[in-house]
Amino acid sequence: MSDPTIKGLPPPPTKFDGSNFRIAIVHARWNDAIIKSLVEGTINKLKEQGVKQENIVVKSVPGSYELPFATKQLIEAGKIQSSNAAPSMIASTTNLLSLIDNTTSQPSTEKKTDNASNSGPLTKPFDAIIPIGCLIKGSTMHFEYICDAVTHGLMKVQLETGTPVIFGVLTALNDDQALERAGIGRTEKGKGHNHGEDWGLAAVELAAQNQDWSKGIL
Numbered sequence: 060m061s062d063p064t065i066k067g068l069p070p071p072p073t074k075f076d077g078s079n080f081r082i083a084i085v086h087a088r089w090n091d092a093i094i095k096s097l098v099e100g101t102i103n104k105l106k107e108q109g110v111k112q113e114n115i116v117v118k119s120v121p122g123s124y125e126l127p128f129a130t131k132q133l134i135e136a137g138k139i140q141s142s143n144a145a146p147s148m149i150a151s152t153t154n155l156l157s158l159i160d161n162t163t164s165q166p167s168t169e170k171k172t173d174n175a176s177n178s179g180p181l182t183k184p185f186d187a188i189i190p191i192g193c194l195i196k197g198s199t200m201h202f203e204y205i206c207d208a209v210t211h212g213l214m215k216v217q218l219e220t221g222t223p224v225i226f227g228v229l230t231a232l233n234d235d236q237a238l239e240r241a242g243i244g245r246t247e248k249g250k251g252h253n254h255g256e257d258w259g260l261a262a263v264e265l266a267a268q269n270q271d272w273s274k275g276i277l
């Protein structure tokens with residue numbers, strides 16, 4: 060593990076309050092032991108910053124290549140919900156969170172409101188999206204092409220929609236690199252650091268900063 064004072068993410072300059080944010084996580088299902096750890100680390104860090112469990116929407120797709128499309132569609136779905144133009148579009152899908160204790164990822168289907176005086180999940184547009192995937196190099200160029208397509212695709216979605224999209228995709232040359240970055244390393248280097256925690260931090264910070272920037276507040 061490198062020296063965290065040289066390489067790594069220092070604590071944020073300001074503590075951001077996530078209590079009124081709505082965040083979507085969309086995770087690939089390839090390499091699910093790694094994904095499960097990354098998703099858990101992300102959610103724990105979101106909740107540590109005040110994001111409410113019911114305001115964290117979790118969806119899954121087969122692989123990382125599907126993440127850009129899913130991210131863009133989730134952003135659009137969040138906007139449709141907030142316009143009350145359609146009943147809740149949250150539908151249950153299979154995802155790894157059902158395997159994680161005390162984390163419910165299947166919100167109820169009854170209509171909710173984003174009125175602060177009512178309980179229940181927010182239905183406003185998502186304040187940030189966290190696509191999570193793990194690409195591990197095989198023996199062909201498949202890895203390189205997917206990494207490139209996904210990276211550029213997610214950046215394109217972010218800039219086109221104006222919604223913060225956190226880059227939560229590991230691009231590992233071997234299993235151990237991925238395991239270490241999910242905080243479940245198994246070599247003499249130790250367990251490593253769960254990068255999902257960094258992604259949860261980044262999501263709340265960008266949601267907070269973007270909330271001001273989109274109102275012209277600097």
Ligand SMILES: Nc1c(NC[C@H](O)[C@H](O)[C@H](O)CO)[nH]c(=O)[nH]c1=O
Pocket residue numbers: 087088089090121122123124125192193194195196205
């Ligand atoms: N090899 C990995 C994949 N491959 C699957 C693609 O992402 C995609 O789902 C498929 O090509 C169908 O469009 N996905 C990962 O997330 N991680 C891998 O290591």
Ligand SMILES: CC(=O)[C@@H](O)COP(=O)(O)O
Pocket residue numbers: 194195196197198199200201202205
């Ligand atoms: C990231 C990938 O697509 C890779 O795991 C596929 O392996 P291979 O290149 O051996 O087909």
